[in-house]
Amino acid sequence: MARTKKLAGAGNTALVISLTLVVAVLVNILGGQLYGRVDLTEYGTNLLSDASKQAVRDLDGLEIRVYISDPMPDEIPSPQPGRPPIETLGLGQKLKDKIEEYKAVAGSGVTVTYVSEHVVDEGKKARLKPFKGKGGTFTEGGGIVRDEYVLGVTFNYKNAMEVYDLALFPEVYEFEMTKRLLRLKDKAEHAITMKDVLRAGEAVNDAVKRCVTALEAAAPDKDDAGGAMMLLNPEDTKAKVGAYTGQKDAISATCSAIPEAVTAAEAHKGKNEQLDRVALVADAFAKNLDQFWEQIGSTDANTATSAAVNGVKRVLAIGHAMDGEYQDLVDSPGRRRIGFVCDAQTFCPFPDNKPLVPKEIEGALTQKNPILQQMLPAMGQMQQQIAGLLAQINQGLFRARGFDIVQIDLDDEIPDDVQSLVVFGPKGNFTDYQLYQLDQFVLGGGSLVVFLNPWNVQIQGYNTRGEPQLDPKTWKLTPNTSNIGALLTTWGITPTGALVMEPDKHGDIALMTYLQTNQGYVPFQAQQFPYPLVPTFDDLDREDPLVRATSTVTLPFTTALTLAPKAGETVTALVKTSKSALTTTDTALPLEPGAQLVAPKTGPAAKLDPVAAPTAVVAVASGTLPSHFAGKDAPVAPEKKADPMSPEPKQDDDAVKDVVAHPKRDSGAGGRVLVVGSNLGLEPLSRDAIFAGFDLASISGDNFDFIEQFRQYQANFQNWSNQVQQVQHTLGENLQFLSNALDWSIQRDALVELRAKQIIARPLATSADGDHGMLQAAAVLVAPLLFLLGGLAYLLRRRSRQRRLTL
Amino acid sequence: MRNVGALARREMGFYFNSPVAYITITLFLVVCGVYLFSMDDIHTGRSFFEDNEASLRKLFDVIPVIFILIIPAITMRLLAEEKRSGTIELLFTMPVTDTHIAVGKFLGGLAFLAITLLATLPLPIIVGGLGNLDVGALVGGYLGLLLLGSAYLAIGLMASSWTDNQIVAYLLAALICAFFYAVSGMVSVVWAGAKDALAALSFEGHFANITRGVIDTRDVLFYLTFVVVALVITVQSLQARNWK
């Protein structure tokens, strides 16, 4: 009796507990379906912004396909080298949540499909880049094929598609998705107007694709192990040659559509750069194919064999390259490109691959002048280095961040899809016509971003003997004079040219220490010194999304700006100096770290002017902007001159393109101008800047003076890298600011807003180290002590009350 | 419900009518202050001033771990001590149900937790004075701590109901709290199939969401159901006396 009762009790408890657990799980599962979220953060960091909501509502009929590998590896290596691996736990859910958030906003206008079968294969088909986990399977050869996973989304709207793959960072989901939605909308809209171009491209692509398929099918590789194996197997090679020869007619018939399609595409030449490239690749494919047929039909067995093994590979590689080119074409409608102005010695991140000295005449030159034997290769090497650096900057700083940048020569017509121009650190003067182009571009509604380059600072510069100038007295501060200021003044922003110093808050300068050896000075290591000429600003306009997300901006060698808005426009200071900032125009300013703020030991004291009030160093003008050329005649476009030093003529310079004479504007609304007082340390690096004054004629004779010139070139290059290295650590901090400025310039304000809310910078107020100690003491000692005392007081009061307690 | 309130108040009185609570909380505040302002972040390896960010993220990183040590100490006596000293007999013969007892004790612990959290407010005030603190994220963080702390409290109470030995109750509670806090970290060790389920049970994951400033009903629901389940088990464990 007792025992049964006990069991019944235990059984009842077990029942109650398991029921509770089941209900709890069910409630949570149900809650997982029906949930609500409230974002408490100041800028709604975690939930969709209005811009994102609008973006998805604008795309009625949008189809979202979600690819989430299941299971996922626990962690995967970071795509950014050197970063810790990324934990994947919960990533899929976060991606789903974000997609559902978009869907909830758009309602029935959006369909969401979660791909559940063969996710990786389907994802790859949809052009999602897979990533690899730690696990994998061993191949017979002993290698490891890593397991592949996908995590991403495709957005399909009308015929256009955008892919968001490697969705590994939930904090940027909204930014990345909305960016693609905005692009998708542009793409779909412009695809209609570019229908002919797209169709021509499609025809070319189809023709090449069919041909490639036929070619691949003719003699499929038995083994993917590689060509080396096959060379050892003459039987197979022979069979291949036989297969190609036998099917030549059939394949040729399939491939015959290519020239026709290419011709049709070339009819559109100049309309779309990407279509031109598609045609070019198709043409190259056709030519290589012809060559291949020639070789395979050769009577020489070796030639035929080589063609069957390697020749076909080359042909196919070109055929496959078509994929990317065609995709770029499909993506090109609605693309918003940023033009980098490459005039007046600006920083222009486009490598110039044309050699200074044409290869053909190199031999003749060295014969005439033996000293060139060493110099010409060295110059070639320098050129290559420069091109490599520029390519790196182009890719790393801009393309990898999703900016479609294009080189602009203001003497030419500015392409229509360029919606913003960046003038990065001009050291020289623009011609009147170039200024006119800029002026009219802005007045026509374009955006102009100008990074000024007011000063050339030579610290530890190299002399022509290749020696670093370690004596601070030899360090030079020279003003750069560019007439861009005159244009900007028209719009109410005047660069004063005065160097800004922040005595209290500034970044460092990295100076090289050298070891003196019997071979001269050898660079030892870079050391950073606090440097007021690399001022850090924290007075940022927190209302403006452009800088809201940025905690501080460090602008090396920046100039102050004077703001004087013209009628009809607004000029806002985005970044201002502190009250204690100093300015100077004194070129005698001592440049060694720690010296600027004290009087130099010798010579007259540098003239330092305290600012009267916080002064702008970054400013933006918008509204109805007046023309710099108002009341003047429009300057005439220069004649095209065949200057060997000028950049190669671009493809769209062809005569096919009509140069439409636009009517001159005297004012215009919609355009915007952003002016930054510094070039962020990115000194111009171009062939022209390093090899300034180079003239083929000067080396054609047996002229020994060229040695001196050559040394100057070397010094120029060394000085460039010196200058960049001295302040390049500030660039990392400024990247977000730079990205924002570029997005802002292509009218993607929504993205600026989104980027701003991802990482809201909440910098601490400037405070001295002493204050830190006080604060620490307050937090660590005072607050707890107060609590303790409060508690004791309460206890004592209670004690005394209790002694008097009566009823 | 007045009797539940009285039960809760009795626990409050126990904590705050003796200096122990004040000393404990003061020590907690010192640790928080030192970690926030004087120690390098575990993740970034930088100090508060080097990070130059008006944020209490560091605090919200470390408090859940400190709580694993503190909250079981708050809860260990709640039922175990009553059992040991026999006062549980008074409780069981008063006109209150076992549920009242469990809820009252839980609320008493919650009040201690709330006061502990209130006592940390000088930290956000100091940080808020230094820079523009995101009040929303702060509120989220505190709400998250309250929810997480509630789950810890419920676990502690549950452990306290299983034994009449406070030390045993403390160790059990701390172990269970640590398990649920770090369960997502242990996932890779455990078999892969249970990964999602275990991850869904992780305190850390749900906490991280809230401290970001998003109040997601799913996270709140998770903590609430967790508390309810633990309280139900506590009540059942109290009723186990009826098995005999």
Place this chain on the structure above:
Amino acid sequence: MIEVRDLTKSYDDFKALKGISFTVQRGEIVGFLGPNGAGKTTTMKILTSYMPQSSGTVTVDGHDINDAPLKVRELIGYLPEANPLYTDMLVYDYLRHVATVRGVPKDKLKERIKAACEMCGILPRVGQRIGTLSKGFKQRVGLAAALIHDPDILILDEPTSGLDPNQIVEIRNLIKRLGENRTIILSTHNLPEVMATCNRMLIVHNGQLVADGTAAELEKRESASQRLRVLLRGVDPEAARAALAAVAGVETAHVRPSAEPDAVRLEVIAREDADVRAAVYRLVVDRGWELLGLEREVLDLEGLFRKLTREM
């Protein structure tokens, strides 16, 4: 007021209660008597619904303790055996706590606390921490807590155990005073305590109720047959026995071994209603026997208790 029917309680294989039935009327002070381990405390714990019975029913003022435990607990004020208290609390705070949990309305709190303290004589101690009080005062605090909601029924488990004699007297007086308008069940293993305070006693032994009644009733019940001890000299024991047995009203007579060498010791069992002492005396005189002693043995409660609770 309290009705107990066939109450049993088993702890695993040990049967602590083997079917106890009794009723307690309103206003009674009932002593629950029994040696340690007889089942007193078990019964009390079941009455206060601290733990459930194995079988049987208990109703308190018409409420079944299993169906309406809260109602039952409201009616009862309980002082557990060990008198557990929150020693960290002040007397006042403790009483206030208990009163609040017990649902004493807020505006009556102070009044009730004061009344309970007055009754238990701890008014001067309300500001003291319970842990610092002497055992007697602690007991009073426990009593005051049991009284705080002015319950109809008080259940006191060993209220005087561990107290010194003076304290015992004080507590007993207190209980007597409390019993003036309440039903009290008091458990003890101490007979004088019951004699001193109760108007009815229940004796439990080995989980069974072995006696139930007022002190007088129990005394009477046990003296239903009376016993005479007769000490004679110079008689034949067997003859004397036969003669005594023949006396009207005597049921039997036995010869018992005597301490004195020439004395005969006889035990005479007589019917209760007849006082056979006179008849025996006359018989002795008639026969010319030498009467050394005649004594009627009166069984007192101590004896009864011992008898009832002797191990069987």
